Amino acid sequence: MTGEQIIFLIVALFTLGSALMVVTTRNLIHAALWLVATLFGVAVIYALLNAGFMAVVQVVVYIGAIAILFIFAVMLTRKDLRDNTPQTNKNWWGGALLAVLTFAGLVFTLQGWSGFSKTAAAVPSGFDAISQLGDQLTSPAAYVLPFEVASVLLLAALVGAVYIAFNKK
Amino acid sequence: MNFWNDPLKVAAVWLEGIFTGWGMDAVFAHVLVVFLGVFLLITLLMVLDIFLVWIERKVVARFQDRIGPNRLGPFGLIQPFADIIKLIIKEDTTPDGADKVVYNLAPILSMMSVLILWAVVPLAPVMLGIDLNVGVLFVIAAGAIGTLSIIMAGWSSNNKFAMIGGFRQVAVMVAFEVPMLAMLMIPTIFAGSMNMNAIIEAQSVWFFFISPLAALIFLIAAIAELGRAPFDLAEGESELVAGFNIEYSGMKFGMFYAGELLHAFTFGGFWSILFFGGYRFFGLEQVSPFLAILILIIKAMLGYWVIMWVKYTMMRIRIDQMLGFNWKFLTPLSFALVLVTALMNTLLRGADSWLFVTGMFLSNVVVGWIALEIARSVARKERERVEGPTKVVEAHH
Amino acid sequence: MIPLSWYLILAAALFGIGLFGVLVRRNAVAILLGVELMLNAVNINLVAFWRYGDVTSMAGQVFAIIVFAVAAAEVSVGLALVISVYRRRNTVIADELDLLKW
Numbered sequence: 001m002t003g004e005q006i007i008f009l010i011v012a013l014f015t016l017g018s019a020l021m022v023v024t025t026r027n028l029i030h031a032a033l034w035l036v037a038t039l040f041g042v043a044v045i046y047a048l049l050n051a052g053f054m055a056v057v058q059v060v061v062y063i064g065a066i067a068i069l070f071i072f073a074v075m076l077t078r079k080d081l082r083d084n085t086p087q088t089n090k091n092w093w094g095g096a097l098l099a100v101l102t103f104a105g106l107v108f109t110l111q112g113w114s115g116f117s118k119t120a121a122a123v124p125s126g127f128d129a130i131s132q133l134g135d136q137l138t139s140p141a142a143y144v145l146p147f148e149v150a151s152v153l154l155l156a157a158l159v160g161a162v163y164i165a166f167n168k169k
Numbered sequence: 170m171n172f173w174n175d176p177l178k179v180a181a182v183w184l185e186g187i188f189t190g191w192g193m194d195a196v197f198a199h200v201l202v203v204f205l206g207v208f209l210l211i212t213l214l215m216v217l218d219i220f221l222v223w224i225e226r227k228v229v230a231r232f233q234d235r236i237g238p239n240r241l242g243p244f245g246l247i248q249p250f251a252d253i254i255k256l257i258i259k260e261d262t263t264p265d266g267a268d269k270v271v272y273n274l275a276p277i278l279s280m281m282s283v284l285i286l287w288a289v290v291p292l293a294p295v296m297l298g299i300d301l302n303v304g305v306l307f308v309i310a311a312g313a314i315g316t317l318s319i320i321m322a323g324w325s326s327n328n329k330f331a332m333i334g335g336f337r338q339v340a341v342m343v344a345f346e347v348p349m350l351a352m353l354m355i356p357t358i359f360a361g362s363m364n365m366n367a368i369i370e371a372q373s374v375w376f377f378f379i380s381p382l383a384a385l386i387f388l389i390a391a392i393a394e395l396g397r398a399p400f401d402l403a404e405g406e407s408e409l410v411a412g413f414n415i416e417y418s419g420m421k422f423g424m425f426y427a428g429e430l431l432h433a434f435t436f437g438g439f440w441s442i443l444f445f446g447g448y449r450f451f452g453l454e455q456v457s458p459f460l461a462i463l464i465l466i467i468k469a470m471l472g473y474w475v476i477m478w479v480k481y482t483m484m485r486i487r488i489d490q491m492l493g494f495n496w497k498f499l500t501p502l503s504f505a506l507v508l509v510t511a512l513m514n515t516l517l518r519g520a521d522s523w524l525f526v527t528g529m530f531l532s533n534v535v536v537g538w539i540a541l542e543i544a545r546s547v548a549r550k551e552r553e554r555v556e557g558p559t560k561v562v563e564a565h566h
Numbered sequence: 567m568i569p570l571s572w573y574l575i576l577a578a579a580l581f582g583i584g585l586f587g588v589l590v591r592r593n594a595v596a597i598l599l600g601v602e603l604m605l606n607a608v609n610i611n612l613v614a615f616w617r618y619g620d621v622t623s624m625a626g627q628v629f630a631i632i633v634f635a636v637a638a639a640e641v642s643v644g645l646a647l648v649i650s651v652y653r654r655r656n657t658v659i660a661d662e663l664d665l666l667k668w
Contacts, residue, residue, distance in 0.1 A: 023587035064313025095589030103582035157639030165646035
């Protein structure tokens with residue numbers, strides 16, 4: 001058990017534990033805060049995968065914007081201040097069964113793949129992931145078209161969200 | 170490497186030698202030395218925080234034409250210690266119906282988000298917490314955690330004023346992150362990297378002279394991020410009692426208050442690193458890291474003084490005016506500035522240093538002028554719509 | 567060294583938990599929380615395959631960044647819809663939003 005493996009196990013347990021709390025806790029604000037913990041765990045996983053830029057962008061975009069949006073939405077859609085109604089609907093055993101089957105199916109399918117247990121090659125020295133990422137996102141021979149389409153998508157989402165949620169007096 | 174050139178490495182090697190001499194594992198000794206380094210930095214920052222309280226009170230007094238605390242110790246230097254003792258011995262209340270875990274976690278997260286910023290501040294050419302190659306983006310990430318702590322504080326206090334104050338403060342912080350992020354791109358364009366050390370190394374001419382408009386917009390966005398006047402609607406006493414920290418008393422309030430001052434000092438430091446050359450001062454920083462730290466602290470103090478000057482001179486702005494200012498003026502202006510800067514940087518890339526500086530400076534002035542003219546014409550149309558066209562008074566001979 | 571299987575199992579587990587959240591929760595905002603967990607699981611998968619494959623080809627990270635953008639857009643529009651529905655029908659329990667049912 002090398003140190004890296006121990007760190008991975010701790011972070012993975014933290015992430016999965018927080019995710020379980022997200023989907024089972026009754027108080028929705030607590031669920032949103034447990035989501036923040038889960039997203040932070042995922043950011044640490046990205047850092048373990050040598051994707052430092054992704055880790056920081058995860059914190060900025062998910063925790064700094066999306067989680068706060070969730071907290072605002074929970075606060076704006078509450079009828080009373082204490083939620084003590086049951087949070088799961090009457091088919092919860094079916095949902096649990098389906099989730100477990102999905103997990104088992106995914107793992108079983110991947111196990112048959114030859115590269116399932118391969119270890120990571122070392123990152124070539126002097127490899128600057130960020131400048132390479134910037135090159136790929138803006139060069140016409142690479143992924144500039146999905147990048148531009150994503151920006152149009154964000155513009156449409158921005159306009160749409162403002163229009164839908166606008167409180168016309 | 171002797172002590173004066175690289176103090177931290179010498180100390181770390183010496184300590185690791187002692188620890189392994191006691192029979193500790195080498196990796197474990199290294200981790201312990203790193204922890205000791207972090208502990209030392211945080212201790213020094215908290216001691217600095219205490220003196221920031223003193224500086225703040227003396228400076229605000231001078232702006233208001235009075236003297237400030239001068240009874241305790243020479244020049245009132247013991248005053249902040251008295252403040253801290255008062256805050257510690259105050260009763261630690263938790264409001265009825267508050268969410269205890271979230272309520273107690275919020276001031277800790279708020280202080281944490283300020284302290285982790287110092288991991289990427291380059292104190293000297295060889296003294297840096299972590300040499301992240303996304304150092305600039307890390308600043309925004311730490312700000313995101315600070316935003317989260319404020320909404321936690323506002324919600325968990327079980328108090329309507331706290332919630333409204335928290336909502337407003339978070340709306341302002343999330344809004345002003347956009348121009349701040351765009352203005353952080355400008356030193357990145359000039360330096361070709363997001364690494365803090367690389368940005369300082371690229372400042373043979375300070376970026377303030379190359380792109381003054383970027384420095385100005387970054388300052389405005391940073392003051393709004395800090396929640397200080399003129400953007401402190403969330404915690405103005407006459408507006409909302411004390412905003413999100415109404416229900417906090419004792420040391421928890423002290424954490425919010427001292428955290429805000431340290432945050433302001435940190436952003437003074439970032440302003441000086443990104444636009445005023447950081448620890449560079451005509452080659453003095455190569456002499457010794459201690460001199461570099463001193464230069465950085467002096468520049469950060471000057472930046473902090475500018476932030477305090479703005480706070481104690483300007484009036485508070487209303488929340489809808491703040492958000493309108495951001496979304497209708499600052500954000501388009503900052504995007505236009507990034508476009509113009511990238512264009513001019515590509516055009517002038519191989520040019521002579523003087524041509525580069527003058528070209529960029531003029532392009533900044535032009536962009537700022539056009540933005541102000543557009544703002545003026547929009548304001549004039551608005552005024553004429555409300556009041557009617559201004560009558561031209563004829564001069565009587 | 568950490569084998570690739572560990573990351574894939576973590577992502578599959580996170581996906582399963584998110585699926586459980588979507589299928590089982592009553593509140594519409596909580597359903598969207600489950601969707602967020604699923605999107606994060608997908609992202610972990612993409613970045614893990616980037617790292618354990620050819621590190622110099624950035625396709626995995628580019629895809630993950632596009633997924634970030636899509637997730638942000640989806641959350642903002644979804645929550646705007648939920649808030650708008652709450653204003654009209656004064657409820658966000660998914661079982662009670664059944665006007666279109668026959």
